[in-house]
Amino acid sequence: MADWQQTGPLSRTLRAANPGPMTLDGTNSYVLAAPGSATVVVVDPGPLLEDHLAALAAGPVELILVTHRHADHTEGSARLRELTGAPVRAAHPDFCHGGAPLRDGELIRAAGVEIEVLATPGHTSDSVCFVLKDPSLKHDGGTPQVLTGDTVLGQGSTVLDYPDGRLGDYLDSLGKLHGLGTRALAGATGAHAAAGRPVAVLPGHGPVLPDLAAAAAAYQAHRQERLAQVRAAVEQLGGEPAAAAVAALVYGDVPANLQGAAQLSVQAQLDYLRGATSAR
Incomplete structure (x- = not known):
């Protein structure tokens, strides 16, 4: 039997059985709907696991x-469309099935819910x-929740x-996410805020986080700390060291099965630092 978790008045989640070093306990697939809605929206169908997809397809699905683009979020998309007939929409056109690509700032109305698309490149470009x-709930700005995919995780860093x-x-x-969260806490009104309440984070992996502003601030601090460590490692090694050498110094405590991911992050940081140096 599917193990659903209610994650808010508009959302519930079903975790896919694909645990691993990069997926934590598994991919969180979300089902969104306002109370009383006859249809639902599915976010991130997850891997191609028939039992998981059958559970997501149990209600009338209006939109996916x-x-x-990562496979642990998209691999089951085409199959879920087969099961439900619902279009699949993504920012990258290659991952759309019967639906148009998503646009930054677009407001989607489906299953009694308003869903604003917020472009947040970095983990991937899309x-x-x-x-x-x-x-x-227009009187107080609506229910403050943000589905963050892998941009902000429920635990650890991306x-x-x-x-x-x-x-x-x-x-x-x-x-951008920190600003959204802090405006909500300050009681701002408008499209991105609910008066005086923290914005909850519904991540692609890991548990729900209660405060987007705090989570984004912690991520910002972590990235700046890592950048300082990479700068120090480059100075220690001299010249233009390989990413593997820098990763050995900065991410030496990371398990062997995550060293490849650590080297990707080092490459991204080295590229960023080179750009910052050339811009001076």
Whole structure:
């Protein structure tokens, strides 16, 4: 029997059985709907696992969305479309099936929910987040929840899939998410905020986080700390050291099965630092 978790008034999640070093306990697939809606929206169908997809298809699915192109989020998309007839929409056209590519700032209305598309490149170039709104709560800005895919995880830090994912883009995206979270806490009104309440994070992996502003700030601090460590390692090694040599110094405590991911992040950081130096 599917192990559903209610993650908010508009959302519930079903974790796929694909645990691993890069997927933590597994990929979180989300089902979105306002109370009383006859249809649902599925976000990130996850891997091609028939039992998992059958559970997601149990209700009338109106729309399927994906946060980014990685297979642990998209592999089951085409099959879920076969099961439900619903179009699949992603920022990258190659991962759309019967639907148009997502646009930054687009407002999608489906299953009684308003879903704003927020481009957040960095983990991958096509990464997006989805800001959830409940049209019945317009008096306070709606229900503050954001589906972050792999841009912000429920635990640990995300990998930059360099060269597709770039650190400069990622830092800009974290700034955008931090601003969204802090405006909500300050009681701002408008499309991105709910008065005086923290924005909950619904991540692609790991548990729900209660405060987007705090999570984004922690990610920003972590990236700056890592950048300082990479700068120090480059100075220690001299010249233009290989990413593997820098990773050995900066990420020496990372398990062997994650060293490849660590080297991708180092490459992204070295590229960022080279760009910052040439811009002076």
